[in-house]
Amino acid sequence: MxxxxxxxxxxxxxxxxxxxxxxxxxxxxxxxxxxxxxxxxxxxxxxxxxxxxxxxxxxxxxxxxxxxxxxxxxxxxxxxxxxxxxxxxxxxxxxxxxxxxxxxxxxxxxxxxxxxxxxxxxxxxxxxxxxxxxxxxxxxxxxxxxxxxFMSLPARVAKCLLALCDLQPNAALPVTVRISQQDLADQMSVSRESINRLLSKWEQADVVALSRGHITIKARHALETYSSE
Missing domain, CATH: 2.60.120.10 (Jelly Rolls)
Structure with a gap:
């Protein structure tokens, strides 16, 4: 520590x-x-x-x-x-x-x-x-x-990632936030598999990049769009 x-x-x-x-x-x-x-x-x-x-x-x-x-x-x-x-x-x-x-x-x-x-x-x-x-x-x-x-899972996940992004001292993209897929699933009250499918889709679209225990936000504008859908 x-x-x-x-x-x-x-x-x-x-x-x-x-x-x-x-x-x-x-x-x-x-x-x-x-x-x-x-x-x-x-x-x-x-x-x-x-x-x-x-x-x-x-x-x-x-x-x-x-x-x-x-x-x-x-x-x-x-x-x-x-x-x-x-x-x-x-x-x-x-x-x-x-x-x-x-x-x-x-x-x-x-x-x-x-x-x-x-x-x-x-x-x-x-x-x-x-x-x-x-x-x-x-x-x-x-x-x-x-x-x-009232919000879809993609909207809730996007909203959560944007909030984590805003907590970073330097919000210039790309921004890497520390959260595991399991922790994100717990916050969303869904299975890890559901989160993995969604994030993998976003990774293919070059919106995020995934690594162990971290998610890198590459396209904030896309998340902002998802969060309002």
Whole structure:
């Protein structure tokens, strides 16, 4: 892993949720923060587990989803550095509503439920930021449901690849994004075979190039067309 640092005030200041806090407040949070390192596909928690902590992604990528009764994995979100998760159970003291696992080698910071609630009691204005994060999560879930109901598979895959492309620091084509066909299938709630057939067709059309664990976007305009069909 690349990140071998320790929690620090400077690190917390980079997170939107904690930016603007006095250094003494950040120092208290830093002192109570744990660092967790996850291997690819290692689970951090499972649906139904006690919600005893909030997490912040520092490195890598965390997948939030569930496993269906027939054994399929359905992905709700892919979280990247700077994003928080696990906050729902922290607020309502209920069990985890989904699984969280590492897509790649990842590092997350963990803040205990009691420490988070004490922090919000002391700085209530920052509760609005966390509520905003919750609202974004609900909006994303609503959009996911709408996409599943009304968009074709090619449109959904194109939309996902465009979103991953936009996250890259340099979006000049070609852009290579790190996602396996299985992970993409999990996000789309379809079989890997369906994704492979679609991507192979796009590769023949010189829209994308495929390699192990990566997809290179070569023709963004084509994906934009597919996403609107």
């Amino acid at each position: 690349d990140w071998y640092g320790k929690p620090s005030i400077e690190l917390f200041q980079k997170f939107p949720l904690f930016s603007g806090l006095p250094r003494e407040a950040l120092a208290g949070l830093v002192a109570r923060t744990k660092v967790l390192r996850l291997a690819p596909r290692q689970f951090l928690f499972h649906k139904g587990d006690p919600g005893d902590a909030l997490y912040i992604v520092v490195q890598g990528e965390i997948q939030i989803g569930v496993i269906t009764k027939d054994g399929r994995q359905v992905s709700f979100a892919q979280l990247r550095p700077g994003q928080i998760f696990g906050e729902i159970a922290v607020f309502d003291d209920g069990p985890r509503t989904a699984d969280a696992s590492a897509v790649s080698e990842s590092v997350v910071l963990s803040l205990g439920r009691k420490d988070v609630l004490n922090y919000l009691d002391e700085y209530p204005s920052h509760a609005v930021r966390m509520i905003g994060t919750l609202c974004q999560r609900v909006r994303s879930a609503d959009q996911l449901i709408e996409d599943l109901l």
